[in-house]
Amino acid sequence: MKRYLWGGLALLLILVLGAAGYSLYHHATPYQELVDHGPSPEARANPYLAAEMFLRERGLKVDHANSLEVLASLKPVGNSLLLLGERSNMSPRQVDQVLDWARAGGRLIFVAEALWDEDTEQSGDLLLDRVQIHQQLSEDQEPPVQQDADEAFPKLTKIYLEDEQAPAYVGFDTAFDLSDPDNLAQSWANSATATHMVQLDYGQGSVTVLTDADIWKTPSIGLYDNAWLLWYLNTDTAVTLLFNTDHPSLWQLLWRYFPQALVALALLIGLWLWQAGSRQGPLQAPAPKARRQLREHLRASADFLLRHGGQAPLLQALHLDIRRRARRRHPGFEQLPTEAQWEVLALLSRQPVSTVQQALQPLSGQRLSSADFSHQVAHLQTLRNAL
Template sequence: MLWAGLILATVLLAGLWAWKYVTLTETLKDAGPSPEARNNPYLAAERFLRERSVKVQHSDSFTVLNGLPAIDHTLLLLAERDRMSPAQSQQVLDWASQGGHVVFVAEQLWDENSKKSGDFLLDAIGVQQLLTRDLDDEEADKQDEEPAPAEKWAQLTKLYLENEQEPAYIGFDDEFHLYDAKNLAQSWANSEAATHMMQLPWGNGLITVMTDAWIWQNTHIGEYDNAWLLWYITQDSDVTLLYRADKDSLVTLLTRYFPETLAASALLLALWLWQAAQRLGPALPSPALGRRQLSEHMRASAEFIRRHSGLVSLITLLQKDIQQHARRRHPGFERLPVAEQWRLLGRLARLSPQEISQTMRPLASEKLSPIDFTRRVANLQRIRKAL
């Protein structure tokens, strides 16, 4: 009991000391953006629109244009367009002309020498993007100076609305300027130095061009009136946001544009694999290690010639061999008429003129029976031995 009392007293004294001297505080630690926010730089923009009952979907490919409704629909084309083909650019413009609203970022600068920028969408609608420092306006030179605190709002882009006393302030970057070369724009938003947004009609639809879209990314949409601008240009419509366009693989491109060629190549590959595949069967006996006799080599050579050239070729070889032996053994043989040559060979081999004629006559295309072939070979061997 004594020990229990001591332990209880110690616990009470420790509790009184902690109650008097220990203060509990809460600390919030910023863990950074979530994985979803890191993968989607416009996640906050999507949630902002959904909170205002705007139907939003996003895509990672330009194929989203296929079958996308145009009426009462806004396409936020915020992805990099360096892989966008002229055909896809024309598809976007056709979609807008059918009643859709396209919002895209100017990506290339105007080249005065080539009279184009290389940005298919910009060049098609006649809008040029320039560097603000290259403008002739003297006020453009002030952008390189550090603005005073009182001039902070003067550096922002101002959007004036009808029946509104004050403009909306947007945090566009003052480095770029948009120029309407065809004078088609019906509304625009300017800062003190440059124009950063234009809206122009296109067929039955509308096109909005901006110098940059980072104002709607997760880290900047809460600044100034950036979020309000997103709601303003997408109001009363559904929204499709294209913020990342992955490059199509070679297989995807081949499947899309050359399906017949791909199918034929796959079929040829399958046939080649079938032909080259290993075939299983009984093991071949090991060849004898002993050397073959000369007669076996001769028979094998004769059999090879017979299979590839036929019996006539063997007769022809024997006839040529006899001609060569006759020229060596009887000088001047080759200058004799054919009839004299055959008469000489018949006399040496003791064969009748008819047998010599049948044996030595060329057989270019004649077919031989096994019996006729054997008789001719026997006579040719007899003639050769007589020489």
């Protein structure tokens, strides 16, 4: 009976599962869904990755560097160098290297990083100052005398080429303006309110100054004619991009990739220091409760001074103390002759003048015997205490 019951239950379960599968097969609708995981790690690390890929698709060789050391192996002729990153740590020697490279036939393109200061007559951007191009805020400049009322894109920069009827439009940041006070530029590109690109011949090469390079970052490179300008400025050259010179230190890399190992190492060092600092051997016996008397301390201090300083400093200290007390009790004491001082001290201390004279006799360079020194100190202390 049990066997038939289990068989019936198994058959019922198979029928239920079959019916559910049949229903899902006829009613379920398959579909596809795209999940956007955001930019790839390469794109996050390189904001100009799309620009590099675009140039490679146009047949140009593209490399990127992280320091100006690349100039040692980069031939000037047939190469373009794009300085698109922060350059505040650029030294005068590096500026000379870059400009010498351009003068020898290289094509240099860089972004102006600082504003011109009229008071100091410099901007702080060494490379920009050397090519004598100034950058200011557009709002600080005088507006154009006359603007085209039919201008369709006043915020875009127009680039005119020979044999082309319509200009190319580029989306530079209109907050900045370039000026060429010495008229060195051979060409430039303007929006309705400012100049955003200046080109000048430099020896056998050329220098191009831009107000910003965000037009070539993702996704701005896909707007307007931004990508075309990148190709146009680097036509027939091999391109080297230098945009990231801020390298993390070894400790930063270790903390980024191995934080657990660093924490474990710190704990091991802490345990080792704790173990090394633990007490070895028996406890030090506490100091005895008995202490020296004050008289013993004073005697020991006096013996120390006598051994290291001699008799003269001790006697001189007593002389000074006596004179200080006499000045307090008799104003003008220091202006009196020596004999008059002795008489004043004798009057104040109620001692004979001979005793005062003996106590205050001038110090000689000879060392006194122990008995004479003790008598001299006793006379001085008696005189001092009497004041």
